[in-house]
Amino acid sequence: MGTKLPIAAGRVSILIPSYLRADDLRNTLRYTMAQSYGDKEIIVVDDGTPNSTILDAVKEFPGAIYLRTPQNLGLIGARNYGAAHCTGEFILNLDDDSWLEDENGVEAIVTFMRNHPSTGVAALNIRLVERGYLWPVDSESCQLRTYKGCGNVYRREAIVAAGEYITEFCRQGEEVERSLRIIDAGFEIRSAPGVRIFHALSPINRNxxxxxxxxxxxxxxxxxxxxxxxxxxxxxxxxxxxxxxxxxxxxxxxxxxxxxxxxxxxxxxxxxxxxxxxxxxxxxxxxxxx
Structure with missing residues:
Protein backbone atom coordinates (compact mmCIF):
# COMPACT_ATOMS: atom_id res chain seq x y z
CA MET A 1 0.00 0.00 0.00
CA GLY A 2 1.40 3.39 -0.95
CA THR A 3 1.78 6.30 1.44
CA LYS A 4 0.95 9.15 -0.96
CA LEU A 5 -2.79 9.26 -0.35
CA PRO A 6 -4.18 12.58 0.95
CA ILE A 7 -4.66 11.55 4.58
CA ALA A 8 -7.18 13.53 6.64
CA ALA A 9 -6.46 13.64 10.37
CA GLY A 10 -9.51 12.66 12.38
CA ARG A 11 -11.36 11.20 9.42
CA VAL A 12 -12.63 7.63 9.70
CA SER A 13 -12.81 5.56 6.54
CA ILE A 14 -15.43 2.81 6.82
CA LEU A 15 -14.46 0.03 4.45
CA ILE A 16 -17.01 -2.62 3.44
CA PRO A 17 -16.10 -5.31 0.89
CA SER A 18 -19.12 -7.02 -0.65
CA TYR A 19 -19.79 -9.95 -2.95
CA LEU A 20 -23.26 -11.27 -3.86
CA ARG A 21 -24.87 -10.06 -0.59
CA ALA A 22 -26.84 -7.01 -1.74
CA ASP A 23 -29.59 -7.31 0.88
CA ASP A 24 -27.08 -7.83 3.70
CA LEU A 25 -25.15 -4.83 2.43
CA ARG A 26 -28.27 -2.68 2.61
CA ASN A 27 -28.63 -3.48 6.32
CA THR A 28 -24.99 -2.66 6.95
CA LEU A 29 -25.22 0.64 5.04
CA ARG A 30 -28.43 1.60 6.81
CA TYR A 31 -26.75 1.40 10.21
CA THR A 32 -23.47 2.86 8.96
CA MET A 33 -25.06 5.92 7.36
CA ALA A 34 -26.79 6.62 10.69
CA GLN A 35 -23.48 7.10 12.50
CA SER A 36 -23.37 10.50 14.17
CA TYR A 37 -19.66 11.17 13.59
CA GLY A 38 -19.23 13.86 10.97
CA ASP A 39 -15.87 13.32 9.25
CA LYS A 40 -16.31 9.87 7.79
CA GLU A 41 -16.23 8.26 4.38
CA ILE A 42 -18.06 5.04 3.58
CA ILE A 43 -16.43 2.93 0.88
CA VAL A 44 -18.03 -0.21 -0.55
CA VAL A 45 -15.80 -2.48 -2.61
CA ASP A 46 -17.77 -4.65 -5.02
CA ASP A 47 -15.52 -7.67 -5.45
CA GLY A 48 -16.55 -8.48 -9.00
CA THR A 49 -20.16 -9.48 -8.33
CA PRO A 50 -21.40 -10.76 -11.74
CA ASN A 51 -24.36 -8.37 -11.89
CA SER A 52 -25.30 -4.86 -10.77
CA THR A 53 -26.94 -5.79 -7.45
CA ILE A 54 -24.18 -4.33 -5.24
CA LEU A 55 -24.06 -1.11 -7.27
CA ASP A 56 -27.85 -0.83 -7.10
CA ALA A 57 -27.73 -1.23 -3.32
CA VAL A 58 -25.06 1.45 -2.89
CA LYS A 59 -27.03 3.89 -5.06
CA GLU A 60 -29.78 3.82 -2.44
CA PHE A 61 -27.42 5.51 0.04
CA PRO A 62 -26.22 8.89 -1.26
CA GLY A 63 -22.76 9.69 0.00
CA ALA A 64 -21.52 6.11 0.02
CA ILE A 65 -18.59 5.56 -2.36
CA TYR A 66 -18.76 2.62 -4.77
CA LEU A 67 -15.62 0.90 -6.02
CA ARG A 68 -15.43 -2.22 -8.15
CA THR A 69 -12.41 -4.48 -8.37
CA PRO A 70 -11.16 -5.26 -11.90
CA GLN A 71 -11.88 -8.94 -11.21
CA ASN A 72 -12.95 -11.12 -8.30
CA LEU A 73 -10.02 -10.79 -5.88
CA GLY A 74 -11.46 -12.60 -2.89
CA LEU A 75 -12.11 -11.00 0.48
CA ILE A 76 -8.44 -10.33 1.26
CA GLY A 77 -7.74 -8.77 -2.10
CA ALA A 78 -10.88 -6.65 -1.83
CA ARG A 79 -9.77 -5.33 1.58
CA ASN A 80 -6.38 -4.36 0.14
CA TYR A 81 -8.02 -2.73 -2.87
CA GLY A 82 -10.35 -0.68 -0.70
CA ALA A 83 -7.70 0.33 1.84
CA ALA A 84 -5.62 1.80 -0.97
CA HIS A 85 -8.50 4.22 -1.68
CA CYS A 86 -9.20 5.24 1.93
CA THR A 87 -8.20 8.74 3.04
CA GLY A 88 -8.94 8.49 6.77
CA GLU A 89 -6.49 8.53 9.65
CA PHE A 90 -8.37 5.48 10.90
CA ILE A 91 -9.90 2.67 8.83
CA LEU A 92 -12.91 0.82 10.23
CA ASN A 93 -13.23 -2.58 8.59
CA LEU A 94 -16.66 -4.20 8.42
CA ASP A 95 -18.07 -7.17 6.57
CA ASP A 96 -21.14 -6.59 4.45
CA ASP A 97 -23.17 -8.38 7.15
CA SER A 98 -21.77 -6.57 10.21
CA TRP A 99 -22.42 -3.10 11.63
CA LEU A 100 -21.94 -0.83 14.62
CA GLU A 101 -24.76 -1.19 17.13
CA ASP A 102 -24.54 2.32 18.59
CA GLU A 103 -25.04 5.51 16.56
CA ASN A 104 -22.02 7.07 18.28
CA GLY A 105 -19.85 4.04 17.55
CA VAL A 106 -17.46 5.85 15.20
CA GLU A 107 -17.02 8.65 17.71
CA ALA A 108 -16.20 6.04 20.37
CA ILE A 109 -13.62 4.54 18.01
CA VAL A 110 -11.82 7.86 17.55
CA THR A 111 -11.81 8.45 21.31
CA PHE A 112 -10.41 4.98 21.92
CA MET A 113 -7.63 5.36 19.35
CA ARG A 114 -6.69 8.78 20.73
CA ASN A 115 -6.55 7.37 24.27
CA HIS A 116 -4.38 4.42 23.15
CA PRO A 117 -1.75 5.94 20.84
CA SER A 118 0.35 2.75 20.67
CA THR A 119 -2.60 0.75 19.35
CA GLY A 120 -2.18 -0.22 15.71
CA VAL A 121 -5.42 -2.19 15.56
CA ALA A 122 -8.47 -2.01 17.80
CA ALA A 123 -10.46 -5.25 17.96
CA LEU A 124 -14.11 -4.35 18.39
CA ASN A 125 -16.62 -6.21 20.55
CA ILE A 126 -18.45 -8.50 18.13
CA ARG A 127 -21.82 -10.03 18.97
CA LEU A 128 -23.24 -13.18 17.42
CA VAL A 129 -26.88 -14.12 17.97
CA GLU A 130 -26.21 -17.41 19.75
CA ARG A 131 -22.91 -16.52 21.46
CA GLY A 132 -23.24 -12.98 22.71
CA TYR A 133 -20.30 -10.54 22.83
CA LEU A 134 -16.62 -11.42 22.81
CA TRP A 135 -16.12 -9.57 26.12
CA PRO A 136 -18.30 -7.86 28.73
CA VAL A 137 -18.99 -4.40 27.33
CA ASP A 138 -17.81 -2.73 30.55
CA SER A 139 -14.54 -4.69 30.79
CA GLU A 140 -11.09 -3.12 30.52
CA SER A 141 -9.15 -3.03 27.28
CA CYS A 142 -6.35 -5.60 27.01
CA GLN A 143 -3.64 -6.57 24.56
CA LEU A 144 -4.54 -9.30 22.09
CA ARG A 145 -2.75 -11.63 19.71
CA THR A 146 -5.04 -10.78 16.80
CA TYR A 147 -8.44 -9.42 15.77
CA LYS A 148 -11.44 -10.41 13.67
CA GLY A 149 -11.99 -9.10 10.15
CA CYS A 150 -15.68 -8.23 10.53
CA GLY A 151 -15.02 -5.52 13.13
CA ASN A 152 -11.66 -3.81 13.60
CA VAL A 153 -10.03 -0.41 13.26
CA TYR A 154 -6.58 0.27 11.81
CA ARG A 155 -4.39 3.23 12.54
CA ARG A 156 -2.96 4.42 9.23
CA GLU A 157 0.65 4.16 10.44
CA ALA A 158 0.17 0.48 11.25
CA ILE A 159 -0.85 -0.31 7.67
CA VAL A 160 2.11 1.60 6.28
CA ALA A 161 4.51 -0.13 8.68
CA ALA A 162 3.19 -3.69 8.36
CA GLY A 163 2.09 -3.74 4.73
CA GLU A 164 -0.94 -5.21 3.00
CA TYR A 165 -2.63 -8.53 3.58
CA ILE A 166 -1.01 -11.42 1.73
CA THR A 167 -3.45 -12.12 -1.09
CA GLU A 168 -2.30 -15.72 -1.64
CA PHE A 169 -4.07 -16.62 1.59
CA CYS A 170 -7.33 -16.06 -0.35
CA ARG A 171 -9.34 -16.12 2.90
CA GLN A 172 -9.06 -17.16 6.57
CA GLY A 173 -6.09 -16.59 8.85
CA GLU A 174 -4.92 -13.39 7.19
CA GLU A 175 -5.51 -11.34 10.34
CA VAL A 176 -3.28 -13.58 12.48
CA GLU A 177 -0.39 -13.35 10.01
CA ARG A 178 -0.70 -9.59 9.66
CA SER A 179 -0.94 -9.24 13.44
CA LEU A 180 2.55 -10.68 13.77
CA ARG A 181 3.89 -8.00 11.45
CA ILE A 182 2.00 -5.28 13.30
CA ILE A 183 3.38 -6.37 16.68
CA ASP A 184 6.84 -6.72 15.17
CA ALA A 185 6.57 -3.11 13.94
CA GLY A 186 6.05 -1.93 17.53
CA PHE A 187 2.26 -1.54 17.64
CA GLU A 188 -0.26 -3.12 19.97
CA ILE A 189 -3.48 -4.90 19.13
CA ARG A 190 -6.04 -4.05 21.81
CA SER A 191 -9.62 -4.95 22.58
CA ALA A 192 -12.21 -2.18 22.56
CA PRO A 193 -15.04 -3.77 24.58
CA GLY A 194 -17.21 -0.65 24.58
CA VAL A 195 -17.45 -0.47 20.78
CA ARG A 196 -20.10 -2.99 19.83
CA ILE A 197 -20.51 -4.74 16.47
CA PHE A 198 -23.31 -7.06 15.41
CA HIS A 199 -22.32 -9.80 12.97
CA ALA A 200 -25.35 -11.28 11.22
CA LEU A 201 -23.41 -14.21 9.69
CA SER A 202 -25.15 -14.22 6.33
CA PRO A 203 -25.44 -17.75 4.88
CA ILE A 204 -24.65 -16.40 1.41
CA ASN A 205 -21.10 -17.15 0.24
CA ARG A 206 -20.31 -18.88 3.54
CA ASN A 207 -18.92 -22.42 3.40
Whole structure:
Protein backbone atom coordinates (compact mmCIF):
# COMPACT_ATOMS: atom_id res chain seq x y z
CA MET A 1 0.00 0.00 0.00
CA GLY A 2 1.40 3.39 -0.95
CA THR A 3 1.78 6.30 1.44
CA LYS A 4 0.95 9.15 -0.96
CA LEU A 5 -2.79 9.26 -0.35
CA PRO A 6 -4.18 12.58 0.95
CA ILE A 7 -4.66 11.55 4.58
CA ALA A 8 -7.18 13.53 6.64
CA ALA A 9 -6.46 13.64 10.37
CA GLY A 10 -9.51 12.66 12.38
CA ARG A 11 -11.36 11.20 9.42
CA VAL A 12 -12.63 7.63 9.70
CA SER A 13 -12.81 5.56 6.54
CA ILE A 14 -15.43 2.81 6.82
CA LEU A 15 -14.46 0.03 4.45
CA ILE A 16 -17.01 -2.62 3.44
CA PRO A 17 -16.10 -5.31 0.89
CA SER A 18 -19.12 -7.02 -0.65
CA TYR A 19 -19.79 -9.95 -2.95
CA LEU A 20 -23.26 -11.27 -3.86
CA ARG A 21 -24.87 -10.06 -0.59
CA ALA A 22 -26.84 -7.01 -1.74
CA ASP A 23 -29.59 -7.31 0.88
CA ASP A 24 -27.08 -7.83 3.70
CA LEU A 25 -25.15 -4.83 2.43
CA ARG A 26 -28.27 -2.68 2.61
CA ASN A 27 -28.63 -3.48 6.32
CA THR A 28 -24.99 -2.66 6.95
CA LEU A 29 -25.22 0.64 5.04
CA ARG A 30 -28.43 1.60 6.81
CA TYR A 31 -26.75 1.40 10.21
CA THR A 32 -23.47 2.86 8.96
CA MET A 33 -25.06 5.92 7.36
CA ALA A 34 -26.79 6.62 10.69
CA GLN A 35 -23.48 7.10 12.50
CA SER A 36 -23.37 10.50 14.17
CA TYR A 37 -19.66 11.17 13.59
CA GLY A 38 -19.23 13.86 10.97
CA ASP A 39 -15.87 13.32 9.25
CA LYS A 40 -16.31 9.87 7.79
CA GLU A 41 -16.23 8.26 4.38
CA ILE A 42 -18.06 5.04 3.58
CA ILE A 43 -16.43 2.93 0.88
CA VAL A 44 -18.03 -0.21 -0.55
CA VAL A 45 -15.80 -2.48 -2.61
CA ASP A 46 -17.77 -4.65 -5.02
CA ASP A 47 -15.52 -7.67 -5.45
CA GLY A 48 -16.55 -8.48 -9.00
CA THR A 49 -20.16 -9.48 -8.33
CA PRO A 50 -21.40 -10.76 -11.74
CA ASN A 51 -24.36 -8.37 -11.89
CA SER A 52 -25.30 -4.86 -10.77
CA THR A 53 -26.94 -5.79 -7.45
CA ILE A 54 -24.18 -4.33 -5.24
CA LEU A 55 -24.06 -1.11 -7.27
CA ASP A 56 -27.85 -0.83 -7.10
CA ALA A 57 -27.73 -1.23 -3.32
CA VAL A 58 -25.06 1.45 -2.89
CA LYS A 59 -27.03 3.89 -5.06
CA GLU A 60 -29.78 3.82 -2.44
CA PHE A 61 -27.42 5.51 0.04
CA PRO A 62 -26.22 8.89 -1.26
CA GLY A 63 -22.76 9.69 0.00
CA ALA A 64 -21.52 6.11 0.02
CA ILE A 65 -18.59 5.56 -2.36
CA TYR A 66 -18.76 2.62 -4.77
CA LEU A 67 -15.62 0.90 -6.02
CA ARG A 68 -15.43 -2.22 -8.15
CA THR A 69 -12.41 -4.48 -8.37
CA PRO A 70 -11.16 -5.26 -11.90
CA GLN A 71 -11.88 -8.94 -11.21
CA ASN A 72 -12.95 -11.12 -8.30
CA LEU A 73 -10.02 -10.79 -5.88
CA GLY A 74 -11.46 -12.60 -2.89
CA LEU A 75 -12.11 -11.00 0.48
CA ILE A 76 -8.44 -10.33 1.26
CA GLY A 77 -7.74 -8.77 -2.10
CA ALA A 78 -10.88 -6.65 -1.83
CA ARG A 79 -9.77 -5.33 1.58
CA ASN A 80 -6.38 -4.36 0.14
CA TYR A 81 -8.02 -2.73 -2.87
CA GLY A 82 -10.35 -0.68 -0.70
CA ALA A 83 -7.70 0.33 1.84
CA ALA A 84 -5.62 1.80 -0.97
CA HIS A 85 -8.50 4.22 -1.68
CA CYS A 86 -9.20 5.24 1.93
CA THR A 87 -8.20 8.74 3.04
CA GLY A 88 -8.94 8.49 6.77
CA GLU A 89 -6.49 8.53 9.65
CA PHE A 90 -8.37 5.48 10.90
CA ILE A 91 -9.90 2.67 8.83
CA LEU A 92 -12.91 0.82 10.23
CA ASN A 93 -13.23 -2.58 8.59
CA LEU A 94 -16.66 -4.20 8.42
CA ASP A 95 -18.07 -7.17 6.57
CA ASP A 96 -21.14 -6.59 4.45
CA ASP A 97 -23.17 -8.38 7.15
CA SER A 98 -21.77 -6.57 10.21
CA TRP A 99 -22.42 -3.10 11.63
CA LEU A 100 -21.94 -0.83 14.62
CA GLU A 101 -24.76 -1.19 17.13
CA ASP A 102 -24.54 2.32 18.59
CA GLU A 103 -25.04 5.51 16.56
CA ASN A 104 -22.02 7.07 18.28
CA GLY A 105 -19.85 4.04 17.55
CA VAL A 106 -17.46 5.85 15.20
CA GLU A 107 -17.02 8.65 17.71
CA ALA A 108 -16.20 6.04 20.37
CA ILE A 109 -13.62 4.54 18.01
CA VAL A 110 -11.82 7.86 17.55
CA THR A 111 -11.81 8.45 21.31
CA PHE A 112 -10.41 4.98 21.92
CA MET A 113 -7.63 5.36 19.35
CA ARG A 114 -6.69 8.78 20.73
CA ASN A 115 -6.55 7.37 24.27
CA HIS A 116 -4.38 4.42 23.15
CA PRO A 117 -1.75 5.94 20.84
CA SER A 118 0.35 2.75 20.67
CA THR A 119 -2.60 0.75 19.35
CA GLY A 120 -2.18 -0.22 15.71
CA VAL A 121 -5.42 -2.19 15.56
CA ALA A 122 -8.47 -2.01 17.80
CA ALA A 123 -10.46 -5.25 17.96
CA LEU A 124 -14.11 -4.35 18.39
CA ASN A 125 -16.62 -6.21 20.55
CA ILE A 126 -18.45 -8.50 18.13
CA ARG A 127 -21.82 -10.03 18.97
CA LEU A 128 -23.24 -13.18 17.42
CA VAL A 129 -26.88 -14.12 17.97
CA GLU A 130 -26.21 -17.41 19.75
CA ARG A 131 -22.91 -16.52 21.46
CA GLY A 132 -23.24 -12.98 22.71
CA TYR A 133 -20.30 -10.54 22.83
CA LEU A 134 -16.62 -11.42 22.81
CA TRP A 135 -16.12 -9.57 26.12
CA PRO A 136 -18.30 -7.86 28.73
CA VAL A 137 -18.99 -4.40 27.33
CA ASP A 138 -17.81 -2.73 30.55
CA SER A 139 -14.54 -4.69 30.79
CA GLU A 140 -11.09 -3.12 30.52
CA SER A 141 -9.15 -3.03 27.28
CA CYS A 142 -6.35 -5.60 27.01
CA GLN A 143 -3.64 -6.57 24.56
CA LEU A 144 -4.54 -9.30 22.09
CA ARG A 145 -2.75 -11.63 19.71
CA THR A 146 -5.04 -10.78 16.80
CA TYR A 147 -8.44 -9.42 15.77
CA LYS A 148 -11.44 -10.41 13.67
CA GLY A 149 -11.99 -9.10 10.15
CA CYS A 150 -15.68 -8.23 10.53
CA GLY A 151 -15.02 -5.52 13.13
CA ASN A 152 -11.66 -3.81 13.60
CA VAL A 153 -10.03 -0.41 13.26
CA TYR A 154 -6.58 0.27 11.81
CA ARG A 155 -4.39 3.23 12.54
CA ARG A 156 -2.96 4.42 9.23
CA GLU A 157 0.65 4.16 10.44
CA ALA A 158 0.17 0.48 11.25
CA ILE A 159 -0.85 -0.31 7.67
CA VAL A 160 2.11 1.60 6.28
CA ALA A 161 4.51 -0.13 8.68
CA ALA A 162 3.19 -3.69 8.36
CA GLY A 163 2.09 -3.74 4.73
CA GLU A 164 -0.94 -5.21 3.00
CA TYR A 165 -2.63 -8.53 3.58
CA ILE A 166 -1.01 -11.42 1.73
CA THR A 167 -3.45 -12.12 -1.09
CA GLU A 168 -2.30 -15.72 -1.64
CA PHE A 169 -4.07 -16.62 1.59
CA CYS A 170 -7.33 -16.06 -0.35
CA ARG A 171 -9.34 -16.12 2.90
CA GLN A 172 -9.06 -17.16 6.57
CA GLY A 173 -6.09 -16.59 8.85
CA GLU A 174 -4.92 -13.39 7.19
CA GLU A 175 -5.51 -11.34 10.34
CA VAL A 176 -3.28 -13.58 12.48
CA GLU A 177 -0.39 -13.35 10.01
CA ARG A 178 -0.70 -9.59 9.66
CA SER A 179 -0.94 -9.24 13.44
CA LEU A 180 2.55 -10.68 13.77
CA ARG A 181 3.89 -8.00 11.45
CA ILE A 182 2.00 -5.28 13.30
CA ILE A 183 3.38 -6.37 16.68
CA ASP A 184 6.84 -6.72 15.17
CA ALA A 185 6.57 -3.11 13.94
CA GLY A 186 6.05 -1.93 17.53
CA PHE A 187 2.26 -1.54 17.64
CA GLU A 188 -0.26 -3.12 19.97
CA ILE A 189 -3.48 -4.90 19.13
CA ARG A 190 -6.04 -4.05 21.81
CA SER A 191 -9.62 -4.95 22.58
CA ALA A 192 -12.21 -2.18 22.56
CA PRO A 193 -15.04 -3.77 24.58
CA GLY A 194 -17.21 -0.65 24.58
CA VAL A 195 -17.45 -0.47 20.78
CA ARG A 196 -20.10 -2.99 19.83
CA ILE A 197 -20.51 -4.74 16.47
CA PHE A 198 -23.31 -7.06 15.41
CA HIS A 199 -22.32 -9.80 12.97
CA ALA A 200 -25.35 -11.28 11.22
CA LEU A 201 -23.41 -14.21 9.69
CA SER A 202 -25.15 -14.22 6.33
CA PRO A 203 -25.44 -17.75 4.88
CA ILE A 204 -24.65 -16.40 1.41
CA ASN A 205 -21.10 -17.15 0.24
CA ARG A 206 -20.31 -18.88 3.54
CA ASN A 207 -18.92 -22.42 3.40
CA UNK A 208 -17.68 -23.65 6.78
CA UNK A 209 -15.71 -26.75 5.68
CA UNK A 210 -14.01 -24.82 2.87
CA UNK A 211 -13.15 -21.96 5.21
CA UNK A 212 -11.67 -24.37 7.76
CA UNK A 213 -9.52 -25.94 5.04
CA UNK A 214 -8.06 -22.52 4.24
CA UNK A 215 -7.63 -21.81 7.96
CA UNK A 216 -5.51 -24.95 8.35
CA UNK A 217 -3.36 -24.43 5.25
CA UNK A 218 -2.83 -20.76 6.02
CA UNK A 219 -1.71 -21.68 9.53
CA UNK A 220 1.16 -23.61 7.91
CA UNK A 221 1.88 -20.83 5.42
CA UNK A 222 2.04 -18.31 8.26
CA UNK A 223 4.54 -20.37 10.23
CA UNK A 224 6.71 -21.00 7.18
CA UNK A 225 7.16 -17.30 6.48
CA UNK A 226 7.04 -15.71 9.96
CA UNK A 227 8.49 -18.19 12.46
CA UNK A 228 12.15 -17.57 13.40
CA UNK A 229 14.35 -20.27 11.88
CA UNK A 230 15.08 -22.07 15.15
CA UNK A 231 11.34 -22.16 15.95
CA UNK A 232 10.24 -23.24 12.48
CA UNK A 233 9.89 -26.97 13.37
CA UNK A 234 7.74 -26.04 16.36
CA UNK A 235 5.56 -23.78 14.24
CA UNK A 236 5.07 -26.43 11.57
CA UNK A 237 4.19 -28.99 14.24
CA UNK A 238 1.57 -26.62 15.67
CA UNK A 239 0.08 -26.14 12.20
CA UNK A 240 -0.05 -29.90 11.61
CA UNK A 241 -1.67 -30.44 15.01
CA UNK A 242 -4.32 -27.84 14.14
CA UNK A 243 -5.07 -29.62 10.85
CA UNK A 244 -5.38 -33.01 12.55
CA UNK A 245 -7.62 -31.60 15.27
CA UNK A 246 -9.98 -30.10 12.68
CA UNK A 247 -9.76 -32.83 10.05
CA UNK A 248 -13.46 -33.65 10.37
CA UNK A 249 -14.46 -30.00 10.11
CA UNK A 250 -12.74 -29.22 6.84
CA UNK A 251 -13.15 -29.85 3.14
CA UNK A 252 -10.21 -32.20 2.73
CA UNK A 253 -10.19 -31.88 -1.05
CA UNK A 254 -9.64 -28.11 -0.71
CA UNK A 255 -7.08 -28.65 2.05
CA UNK A 256 -4.89 -31.03 0.06
CA UNK A 257 -5.28 -29.00 -3.13
CA UNK A 258 -3.99 -25.93 -1.29
CA UNK A 259 -1.33 -27.91 0.58
CA UNK A 260 0.01 -29.40 -2.64
CA UNK A 261 0.22 -25.97 -4.23
CA UNK A 262 -2.21 -26.39 -7.11
CA UNK A 263 -3.28 -22.74 -6.78
CA UNK A 264 -0.21 -21.27 -5.04
CA UNK A 265 3.04 -23.29 -5.22
CA UNK A 266 4.27 -23.52 -1.64
CA UNK A 267 7.97 -23.08 -2.36
CA UNK A 268 7.31 -20.03 -4.52
CA UNK A 269 5.13 -18.58 -1.79
CA UNK A 270 7.81 -19.08 0.87
CA UNK A 271 10.53 -17.57 -1.31
CA UNK A 272 8.38 -14.53 -1.99
CA UNK A 273 7.23 -13.83 1.57
CA UNK A 274 9.71 -15.40 3.99
CA UNK A 275 10.60 -12.65 6.49
CA UNK A 276 10.58 -14.04 10.05
CA UNK A 277 9.55 -11.84 12.93
CA UNK A 278 11.78 -11.35 15.95
CA UNK A 279 11.85 -14.14 18.50
CA UNK A 280 10.48 -11.73 21.10
CA UNK A 281 7.52 -10.92 18.83
CA UNK A 282 6.81 -14.60 18.24
CA UNK A 283 6.75 -15.45 21.94
CA UNK A 284 4.84 -12.30 22.85
CA UNK A 285 2.10 -13.24 20.39
CA UNK A 286 1.88 -16.76 21.79
CA UNK A 287 1.33 -15.43 25.29
CA UNK A 288 -1.41 -12.96 24.36
CA UNK A 289 -5.12 -13.71 24.29
CA UNK A 290 -6.48 -14.54 20.86
Missing amino acids: GPRHMAFEAVNYLRRELIRAPLWLLPVGCFRALRFAVRHRNDMDRKVYFSELLGKRVPLLTFVRRHRAPVRTLTYFTALQLRS
